[in-house]
Amino acid sequence: MKVDVLTEAVIAAPCDGVAAYAADPAHAPEWYANITSVAWRTPPPVRVGSRVAFVARFLGRRLAYTYEITAYEPGRRMVMRTEEGPFPMETTYTWEPYGQAADHTLMTLRNRGEPSGFASLGATVMAAAMRRAQNKDLAALKALLER
Template sequence: MGGIDVTVRRVLPFPPERVAGYAMDWRHDAEWTQGIRTAELTRPADGGGFGAGAEVTRTAYFLGRRIDYVLKVTGYEPPRLLDMRSVAGPLPMHVTYTFEPHPRGTLAQLRVRGGQGGFYRLAAPLLSRRVRSSLGKDLRDLERRLTEGAPDG
């Protein structure tokens, strides 16, 4: 192994349908996800629109560097699960969003895995800390956006 595997969780005071409706909509990626400047649906799902098989191209900045990458949706079960794998970009990545009912709203969980081997194996401890910090900010920003009345997808 030796790569990155980071999970963060936060209870958000909204129902899973509202949280997932916003967070799973690629059009909102740049509003709540750290470092993302643009996101574009570059390949629709097999049945059209967004869902399994769709690809989203993101431009992000991480550690001061521009990163362009493409995530392919490999699992899409709203409002519970969005699972994506990178199919183009500098770093192999697997991103999973899960939203489960919780007595106080929704237990939101973001997980990022990737960066096996070479430089990423050596840099994993530093990158993991940065990714954990970023994901924690993502969930805080997601809660703030929903509190401010951001539209559901």
């Protein structure tokens, strides 16, 4: 069973600033509740081909994985993929100016993949947990950037 979770938030801050902050992996532990550490595997800044290692806790388990940036349009879209572990995943961020004065940002966060082996048995539970986590993460990002 495939997992495809899309969440979004409107953030009361200009699109360029939201995108620059969210696309910088160094900030991930500040707004992702489950990410405990980040380490560049290629020199920064973010660009297509960049590789970044993450350590996270999810559903009570420690996960270590390396994402590769596969698409990057600064201020608009970033796509990262990992093929590691029992749950290869693609994460996509998008940012769009929002509101009459375009002084807000509509940010989407999408995670999709196809768990294999034992992980595939809990795909429905995993998707629900991912949705809850993503909503919390976007709320944390919103709170950080709207200060």
